[in-house]
Amino acid sequence: MKARGVLLVMVGVALLLDASCKRQPGTEQSLFPASNQVAGWAKTGDTRTFEAADLWKYIDGEAERYLKAGVQRVSTADYKFENKVDAVVDIYTMGNADGAEKIFESEPAVDVKPMQLGDEARLYSQSLVFRKGAWLVRIVAFEESAETQQALLQLGRGIELRLAR
């Protein structure tokens, strides 16, 4: 009986530790697919993370909008698709799903193709934006080609799977 109690406490502590780790900055690293985990996509740079207080260093005046919506941090990394298309992935961790929705809805849908991805998604010719739970993901490609949209969608799906874990 006593041993079972100790075991339960240990399991409880382990679960708590795991939960706290998920809230630590830097764990967003795991949300970024490594090279070739999504077909054709290579991760070409380190993941950089900006906490809410430093968000302005990354997105300047746009930070205010995210701060008002309860952003906690953003992580970003560069990618390349088949040596043809360069892209950057930004994953914003908001305080809750409402924050992610607030940002998503604040951006006008101009010439957009809605997609089934996460809770809500918009696919443009050179970018993909979607939200899932407290995350808002933006993938921007620097070149437009016949393959760009499909490639962005594949990378988005690869990230979305990781958000589900």
Add this chain to the structure above:
Amino acid sequence: MSEMLSTSRRDFLRKCLTGAAVLGASGRMELFAAEEQEAALAKSRVVIAHDATLRGVGTTVESHRMLSLLDRAMQALFERDNPIETWKKLVRPGETVGLKVNALGGRGFSSNLHLVEAICERLQEAGIKANDIVVWDRDSDELEHAGFHVSTGGNRVQCFGTDRVDYEQELVTHGSVGSRLSKILTQRCNVLINVPVLKDHDGAGVSIALKNMYGVIHNPNKYHPNGCNPYIADLNMLPEIRTKMRLTICDATTACFEGGPGYKPEYSWKNNALIVSQDPVALDYTGWQIIERKRAEKGLKTLEGDKRAPHYIATAADAEHRLGTNDPRRIAVVEV
């Protein structure tokens, strides 16, 4: 410089003579006509140079076309036939020239590399030594990320961020602003050429010439409330900025009408243009109108309707600041 000064003297004399002629005349109509005449004489020139073929058959800007576009813009601004002569009106050998670019938007939305190369080429042809030219912004990593090659030392154009040399320890103040200036501005250059990007800005409404000076101070994050007003105008009043600023060459090759200042291709368009002026307020006003036209075309509200009209532009033009004019009657927009 002497040529620039003599031009100003000529303008002054011309205005005085106009004023005297008006005082000698009688009646309201004459006074009104004189006001109009004076406004015409005092107009700030803003040149918009377009090239629909700037990207050739591809999607990226071609360097030789960029050089031609820059020449066309500069020649129209200074009303000269020879492109090198325009630069000789602006700078003198021995001066150190800082090109304050905007690298915040990363590769997609920073001051165009070919534009910066073209400016450096013409500056050298006007007699500025390569290593007397500094291409700079706040951070070297951001410059690299935007595609610039960080370079210090040697007989070549210098390119680095303030992170390499730090900000001055001493705060400088004007009105609402108290900041430490980049040592690149204070110690490395005596002439400033502003090379911003034409973009929408979530807080300020637009970010063009005046707002680009947020990249020369250590605490720009403190100046975003109230649509950056009056912070942007006050910042541009700092003597180190105001006295060194000679020209703005706005990269409007790719511009953004919504969602700025970060790069969002869905809200950007290939405008294939440069906007050049020695009056940063007139340039910002003109750039704002271009963004409004694109917003209307896309069915978006005006910036006023979106509660983020760039009121800082009017502040920069007011009697307290006089950084330039936002009065369309006093702006001569020249399209070439």
